[in-house]
Amino acid sequence: MKSKRYDGAGRGDFLLWIVGAFLLYLLWESGFFTAAAWSDFNRRFYQNFIKDNRYMMLVDGLKSTIFMTSGATIIGVLVGLILSVIRVAYKGGIHIPILNKLAETYITVLRGTPAMVQLLIWNFTIFASARDLNTQYIAILAFGLNSGAYVAEIFRGGIESIDAGQMEAARSLGLTYGSSMRYVILPQALRNVVPMLFNEFIALLKETSIAGYIGIDDLTRAGQNIQALTLEHSQPLVMVAIIYLIMVMVLSKLVKKLEQWLSRGRRG
Amino acid sequence: MNDDMILTVKDLHKTFRLQDGRTLNVLNGITTGIRKGEKIAVIGPSGSGKSTFLRCLNQMEVPTSGTITFKGEDITAPECNINLVRRHMGMVFQHFYLFPHLTVRKNLTLAPVDQKLMTQEEADAKALELLARVGLADKIDEWPDRLSGGQKQRVAIARAMAMSPDVLLFDEPTSALDPEMIGEVLDVMKELADSGMTMYLVTHEMGFAHKIADRVLFIDKGIISEEGTPDEVFDHPKQPRTIEFLSKVLRR
Secondary structure, three states, X not given: OOOOOOOOOOOOHHHHHHHXXXXXXXXXXXXXXXXHHHHHHHHHHHHHHHHHHOHHHHHHHHHHHHHHHHHHHHHHHHHHHHHHHHHHHHHOOOOOHHHHHXXXXXXXXXHHOOHHHHHHHHHHHHOOOOOOOOHHHHHHHHHHHHHHHHHHHHHHHHHHOOOHHHHHHHHHOOOOHXXXXXXXXXXXXXXXXXXXXXXXXXXXXXXXXXXXXXXXXOHHHHHHHHHHHHOOOOHHHHHHHHHHHHHHHHHHHHHHHHHHHHHHOOOO | OOOOEEEEEEEEEEEEEOOOOOEEEEEEEEXXXXXXXXXXXXXXXXXXXXXXXXXXXXXXXXXXXXXEEEOOEXXXXXXXXXXXXXXXXXXXXXXXXXXXXXXXHHHXXXXXXXXXXXXXXXXXXXXXXXXXXXXXXXXXXXXXXXXXXXXXXXXXXXXXXXXXXXXXXXXXXXXXXXXXXXXXXHHHHHHHHHOOXXXXXEOOOHHHHHHHOXXXXXXXXXXXXEEEOHHHHHHOOOOHHHHHHHHHHXXX
């Protein structure tokens, strides 16, 4: 499910050109470039976004999307941190088999089932009777716990990338395992995984687009709601796609900047 | 047992279990000890177990059998709190292992402050004093990555000293250094030795070992195969294995 981490243009601009040309062909086939279509464009744009302040539906949807993404990110990072420390500590000699087994199972189950199914189960099974609860909180929980399983693996990779000598040096000074983790290993690991955490955040942003399935008017659902009002098949959803794309591109630029900044702090 | 023995090792064995299920006997019964203020050089071919021996002393490696008694306490006993023991046993590593995300100051003060042995102010003062001692007082607010290898190792020695240990364990402290930086680190160690520090030194620097050691252990195949003063071991070795090893190392 989450191979959809955004990784820039990357693999071959050639493919991009082919896909682009194909899309243009489709648009041309559907009469997109006829004069009639273009004279109609402004009127439909007005219908979809200006009339009755319909753009506010998109704005509110965007707010909901950002709210859910932020909340889920916080839960995801916390859960991921705890899970990864449990798993690394198990390898590092702090043997609590039950905890480790639980963490392993958690990661297996949440990564092994679609986020969509998890969201539906949280809403219609686990919180079925809690009808007063704001559905957005259920979505935050579902997305956050799901993300936690992925973040756990990110953190684990980050922790394991730290030279074992760092732990030894800390322990040789009398620091406990916990203190060594907290003051020596985790700060270095965190620094290494910040870019990957941001990518997880970006993936989450797009993933929340399924929140409409449990009745949340997120950005995607807002587009559909406008569709329902105007019976318009393309403009609202294309607008939604553009908004997602802009956010993802801006965030990706930020990650790039962040990566550069992080690597500048270090000298080889 | 001699009263001024600060550390005694009895019949130490260490067996590593390899991933394919085979076992590797690295230490095959080592019995030795160190007096307060004594400097012991540990030499031997690579793979002989000398580093493992050193790492067993502060339980970086848990011995398979045998006992280690440190200041009267059996530190191999399960009820022993190894963290409290390690406070008194500094270790200096081949690859320094400074904490790269902390300044030199923090590298030195983290352990004593976290273990509530000193306040940050006391630790800062001690850090400055130790850095001055290793000739790096001006680097106190520098980041480890901006130091040369020799400077890093001198900071690492100061970091180990910040815990005021009773014994320092040096694990090939100059093996990862560029040749022109070895001297500055050896100078610092010489000064420590002269000040009466108790030291175990695993090294390939035979000249330096000869100069500062009170006793030399030659470890081969996991046992101490020859032991004596530097004069005895370096200049009049008795065991054929020692003679062969020294002839190879000293020929250079």
